[in-house]
Amino acid sequence: MLAAALSSAVPATAFAQAWVPPAGIGIVSVVYQDIDNTNHRLHDGSRLDGYDSLSRGVLVGLDYAVTDRFSFSVAFPYIAAKYTGPEPSLFGLPIDECLCWNHGWQDVGAAVRYNIRNDAFALTPSVSFGVPTHDYPAIGEAAVGRNLKEVRFGIDAGQRLDRISDRLSVSGNYAFAVVEQVDDISNNRSNLGLQVAFLATRKVQTQASFTWQWTHGGLRSTEFDEGTFLLFDRVLKDNNFHVGGGVAYSLPHFDVFASYTYYATGTDTHEGRAITAGVSVPFER
């Protein structure tokens, strides 16, 4: 029974989806996430203890299938973040030094998907967008986001593994994000995800997931200077690998799901974990 929701650790509001709902189905979701950034990974992958932070967010989203092939989604994340130290923050900004929660709406996300195959094999390209809801501060551990627009081109593929078990499936997704440049510094990104899901019963799915992120361009933490230092969070070359697991349970009128993501390795990234839980309520036109 292990089908865990692979956490596609994509810092965006569109989640990987090879199989799509049929025409007329909509899904309203509310997702809560608790991220504990326990350490940092330096440019060489080594760990730097301390300088911890927390973030908690609530994502409210709507998915709707206009036809059996074409669907769209929109999502609004509200984020609260807090620097927890114990050391004085490296930025020394009030947003961090107050050791208090800084919160606000982050980036509205929207995605359109066009499904090509939706049977034992599924293939779904997508285009998604992230646009800051307002001009929020983007510097400091307690910033709610990077305040950058981006457009992502993605493709999701999935295969039910009937030869082993018709309850077992694998899926993968790749997305290339074209990110708004800051000071002409390119900060595009690739995200790759692999998920293994097992339908334990007709109502319960468990998943295991593995996700990678590569930032193309950007600056290593060792490459910042006086002129670029204040762009730190926005153009950092954050490469990482996350692993996760999760479970989803379908009740008659709604689904509940939860997942755990561990930040396994990376360079110029956080070490930590994310716990996600949510409810999604399908409706039919």
Add this chain to the structure above:
Amino acid sequence: MSKGLLLAGLLTSIVATSGIDLSACGDKFLVASRGTRFTRATTARPPANILVYANPSTTLSKALEKAEVDSTLRKAGYRPTSVSAPADFEAAIKQGGWDLVVADLSDSSTLRGRFQGKTAPMVVPVVLNATGTELAQAKKDYQRVVKGPIKSQAFLEAIDDAVALREKLKATAS
């Protein structure tokens, strides 16, 4: 020197002298695949033969039309046959080989009496415009019911439930 540059200089000097590299602070929300019902791999369904009897003297006929249940069941991998005339229904019953017979609740008690034995199809009544008491009674009387108003995916889920139960009962019996 502007305040910003001053701050930048100060921070840079801190970093330079402490030998510490900073790291990412930007990821504040990771979107996970959820594994919920409409994002899962499509279900591998047994090719169950389903007879849908939309008796024109009941409201079921119109309700089924709106929901396009025939195409929904077919797309899902089932083998549905819809009939409305009583003579066609009788012919279909005579032909045999049905796993489920879906009919209005008012027809179902008669049908249930006709289908007995291990290989008999499971009768699945559709309960439309029923009171809570009537629905509760139908759930007691039948192994599975379809509750109206009929919408295609809800109908499919109810049929999935009934087919799964029938498969289980068949496996237990054999």
